[in-house]
Amino acid sequence: MRKPIGPDEVHLYNSPDPNPGKNVFGAQYGGYTVRHYTDWLRAIRSRQRPVADVEIGCRSVTVCHLGNIAFRLRRPLKWDPVEEQFIGDPEANRWLDRPMRWPWVL
Amino acid sequence: MKRPIFLLVVSFAVLGQMPSSAVAGASFQAMFERVLPGMGANDPPARQAPQQEFQESCRALSAPGRDAERTQACRLIAAKLGPETPNPARVFMLRQLRLIGHGECVAAVARLLADKDSEVKTWACWTLQSNPAPEANTAILTALRGAEGPEWRATLVAALKSRAAPESVDVLVGCLADRDDGVVAATAAALGEISTPKAIEAITAAVSQATPILRRRIGAACIRAAERLVERGQLEQARAIYRQLNVPEQLRPLRIGHT
Helix, strand or coil: CCCCCCCCCCCCCCCCCCCCCCCCCCHHHCCHHHHHHHHHHHHHHHCCCCCCCHHHHHHHHHHHHHHHHHHHHCCCEEEECCCCEECCCHHHHCCCCCCCCCCCCC | CCCCCCCEEECCHHHHHCCCCCCCCHHHHHHHHHHHHHHCCCCHHHHHHHHHHHHHHHHHHCCCCCHHHHHHHHHHHHCCCCCCCCHHHHHHHHHHHHHHCCHHHHHHHHHHHHCCCHHHHHHHHHHHHCCCCHHHHHHHHHHHHCCCCHHHHHHHHHHHHHHCCHHHHHHHHHHCCCCCHHHHHHHHHHHHHHCCHHHHHHHHHHHHHCCHHHHHHHHHHHHHHHHHHHHCCCHHHHHHHHHHHCCCCCCHHHHCCCC
């Protein structure tokens, strides 16, 4: 960054701090955990998406996983986001989960 | 979570620049024989290069259109899974077969379900879990009928849950009477995932008779079964499960669907 972001430029959303000036959970959390909790409760009340929305997170991380799988298989892959399956590559679909030792489950 | 967006083609320019150590046919056999001793070396760092070369070839053979070569390679690998091969190599081969194996390797992998080494045994189970051939399901069911130890039984049951084959229901219903709570919970989860009428009947009957801890696990399986019914459009059957769980004598977490 060469210069500070100006007031009229695009800013990332910053969840409001419910306890300004107080560090409720200690310095290691820097107050951001509390802000996330607060934002989540606000989203429940307002029926709006929280700042860290689970679906956006899921779709974002999916792209990373797909890139990793394509990288490991050394071939281009076609992804159907509705079915959440690779198209025309059944062996690639076997990379979509991994065995878990009971009682760990998803 | 599922919404129509677009077809995403994942293709990296860098993929085309990567050196491919993929080999086919007779050259796979030559490569395999060359790297096999190294894959089972006593010294873990010494295993790395041979395992990587082997892994790259297996991944290349999993590409569409290379089925004949893949089958041939899996047969070669399956033939080396016996106890004469060191365990680290056997486990590594199983890990590859988990991703590329079909019916051609089921018999060889199924034999390892009775192996003395617990890691080999567990990976054999996971390899069959991912194998698309129906014989793999039969092999797991056969192993479950004679399985010793609750952890091993739960591992086999969890594999059946992942496969979700209706053929597993009869054996799994019997496992609901297992003396170990963990196995019962795993079994209920498997039946909830399979969610055929017989599977649902078994878990909905079991939920009211179970201890509070188990009741919550079996109730969670009932809710999962209801979700599966909704996915299939069988709404009335799903409602029947929810109604059965939403009664005053039932645990509150189940009544509110908090599993």
